[in-house]
Amino acid sequence: MGTAALGTFFWGIATGVAMIKGGLSPVQAIGMTIVVFSGTAQLAALPLMIEGAALPVIWLTATLANLRFVLYSAITANEFRRLPLARRFGLGWLTTDSGIATYLHHREAFAAQPRRRAGLYAGINGLTYGAWISGTVIGVVLAGSLPDSPRLAFAGVLAILGLVGAMLRDAPAWANAAVAGILATLATDWPFRSGLFLAILAGALVATVMTRQPVQPGKPA
Amino acid sequence: MILQGNDILWAIAGLAAVVFITRNVFVVLPAALQPRGALERALRHVPIAALAALTLPQSLAVLRSASPDLMLVLTDARLPAAVVTVLVAWWWRSALWGMLAGCAVFGLLLVHGAALAELWGSHGQ
Numbered sequence: 496m497g498t499a500a501l502g503t504f505f506w507g508i509a510t511g512v513a514m515i516k517g518g519l520s521p522v523q524a525i526g527m528t529i530v531v532f533s534g535t536a537q538l539a540a541l542p543l544m545i546e547g548a549a550l551p552v553i554w555l556t557a558t559l560a561n562l563r564f565v566l567y568s569a570i571t572a573n574e575f576r577r578l579p580l581a582r583r584f585g586l587g588w589l590t591t592d593s594g595i596a597t598y599l600h601h602r603e604a605f606a607a608q609p610r611r612r613a614g615l616y617a618g619i620n621g622l623t624y625g626a627w628i629s630g631t632v633i634g635v636v637l638a639g640s641l642p643d644s645p646r647l648a649f650a651g652v653l654a655i656l657g658l659v660g661a662m663l664r665d666a667p668a669w670a671n672a673a674v675a676g677i678l679a680t681l682a683t684d685w686p687f688r689s690g691l692f693l694a695i696l697a698g699a700l701v702a703t704v705m706t707r708q709p710v711q712p713g714k715p716a
Numbered sequence: 717m718i719l720q721g722n723d724i725l726w727a728i729a730g731l732a733a734v735v736f737i738t739r740n741v742f743v744v745l746p747a748a749l750q751p752r753g754a755l756e757r758a759l760r761h762v763p764i765a766a767l768a769a770l771t772l773p774q775s776l777a778v779l780r781s782a783s784p785d786l787m788l789v790l791t792d793a794r795l796p797a798a799v800v801t802v803l804v805a806w807w808w809r810s811a812l813w814g815m816l817a818g819c820a821v822f823g824l825l826l827v828h829g830a831a832l833a834e835l836w837g838s839h840g841q
Contacts, residue, residue, distance in 0.1 A: 497812070498811035498812045498815055499811075501812075501815070502815070517718075518718040519718075519724075523724055523728070526728065527728045527731070530728065530729075530732045531728065531731045531732050531735055532735065533731075533735045536731050536734060536735050537731070540727065540731055544718060544719050544724065544727055545718050546718075547718060547719055550723065550726055550727055550730060553727050553730065553731070554727075554730040554731065554733075554734055557730075557731050557734045557735070558734050558738060561734065561735060561738045562738070563762070563766050564735070564738040564739045565738050565741050565742070566759060566762045567739065567762065567763070568738070568739050568740055568741045568742040568743060569741075569742040569750065569751050569756075569759050570759050570760070570762070571739075571742075571743065572742035572743045572745070572750060573742075573750060573751070573756065573759075576747075576750075580743070583740075583743045584736075584740055584743060587736075587739045587740040587743050588735070588736050588739050588740065590739045592763065592766050592767055592770060593767065595763050596763035596764060596766075596767055599760060599763060649774065649794055649797070649822065650815075650819055650822075652771045652774050652775065652794075652798070653797060653798065653801045653814075653815050653818040653819055653822065654811070654815045655767050655770065655771045656767075656771050656775065656798055656801045656802055656805070656814065656815075656818065657801050657802075657804075657805040657810075657811035657812065657813075657814030657815035657818065658767060658805075658811045659764060659767050659768055659771070659802060659805070660801060660802035660803065660804070660805025660806040660811065660814045661805045661806065661809055661810060661811040661814065662764055663802070663806050667761070668761075668764060671761050671764050671765050671768070672764055672765070672767075672768035672772075673768075674765075675764075675765035675766070675768040675769040675772075676768040676769060676771070676772030676773070676776075677772070678769070679768070679769035679770070679772060679773050680772055680773040680776045680779075680780070683773050683780075691769050691770070694765070694769040695762060695765040695766050695769050696765075697765075698761065698764070698765030698768065698769065699758050699759070699761040699762045699765045700758065702758075702761035702764075702765070703754060703757055703758040703761060706757070706761075707754070707757075
């Protein structure tokens, strides 16, 4: 579970550097990180904020870049439907890519205990939140000495790839990751990260088809 | 020109609202509109797809250059590091060991990648 937080920490450093070099003040950068808590949205919005784009354009761009979280919200809504609404909102807001993947990897141990599952989910994503904030603060403070280089963030990428590798337990998982990764690579330049969203849908579809339960004779599908 | 004054605060506030809403859309929808059956099963596969889609483009970026060759792949270092990370993590069922192995390869190639590529090339001639 710590690997997800470690990857987020390095991503936070790179994002902190990018926000300062983009022109945000340290207070703005750290404040944005605390209340927004989304590297995707922050990095999608940053160049538009630097250009002085209209606010609706900034918000729409961030919305499109974050569409995969709508899918995640369907997962959390089902997982925690018996909990109070305020708690469900809190858990939903804490959702991260690596956090929800790690949670689903470990949830079976608490399958029949919704409150313990909520604790597990909050713990994993809360740790990620802490790593994100601390990484960003370090990036903001050291922005003058660190390069705004993609290599800096690549340690975070390797941490996430490590998570993916550890979860590749069967053929559908391999197919899922391969299809999503290759399509996302081919569609890198599509506008508003639409290629990313379609790649995710394609990967999930392939895995779903490969894991569908076989039809038993005499029983409906 | 970068947003000034209150516009930055409004931008950040709007981003916070966007993130909150996108992460809670289905929480406010009634039970009748929640995914069921195959759709619910498909959602379980979304996180792995998302993680792969977020990370593989950066790992494979060198292959999108005009003329990728061994020298470029080794000096760029990302693709070999990514491959090692996934394989080590898969084999040992450990994300941490995968990351450490990948970081080691990444660091090694950043420093010695060009020399290794020249060595490989001279042996192949």
